[in-house]
Amino acid sequence: MSRFKFKLQKLLDIKIKDEEESKLRYTQAQNQKKIIENNLRNLEMNYKKYSDISKAQDVVTQKITINYLSSLTQSIKVTNEQLEKEEVKVAKAKEDFIEKQIKRKSLETLKENEMLRLKKEEERIEQITNDEFALYAYIRNNASA
Numbered sequence: 530m531s532r533f534k535f536k537l538q539k540l541l542d543i544k545i546k547d548e549e550e551s552k553l554r555y556t557q558a559q560n561q562k563k564i565i566e567n568n569l570r571n572l573e574m575n576y577k578k579y580s581d582i583s584k585a586q587d588v589v590t591q592k593i594t595i596n597y598l599s600s601l602t603q604s605i606k607v608t609n610e611q612l613e614k615e616e617v618k619v620a621k622a623k624e625d626f627i628e629k630q631i632k633r634k635s636l637e638t639l640k641e642n643e644m645l646r647l648k649k650e651e652e653r654i655e656q657i658t659n660d661e662f663a664l665y666a667y668i669r670n671n672a673s674a
């Protein structure tokens with residue numbers, strides 16, 4: 530079989546590189562989202578932990594606890610907003626990754642089809658050659674008889 534050379538190999542290599550970069554961005558976006566989710570979970574746990582003001586023994590401690598809870602509430606709100614933004618980023622990164630994956634697979638399919646076409650053509654030429662040899666052998670055997 531002759532050496533196969535795909536004419537669009539450089540383009541395929543570029544598409545593979547783009548897909549890998551997109552995959553990396555998608556993974557980073559997912560990791561960032563997980564960090565924000567963990568941060569939110571910790572803030573909510575702290576809020577639950579200190580939400581019972583009646584445990585405070587004096588007025589000063591109650592005021593400090595109320596201020597802390599207010600601060601936690603604000604932090605939870607900001608973190609929720611960050612989480613929503615990060616979810617949008619993750620969705621966009623996923624769409625981009627899928628799009629680049631489709632483009633790469635399309636080129637790979639073209640390459641495979643071209644390889645199959647070339648292989649079939651070589652098999653056809655080989656079959657013709659074998660048929661000619663068989664015909665010559667038949668003629669030679671019948672001519673001498």
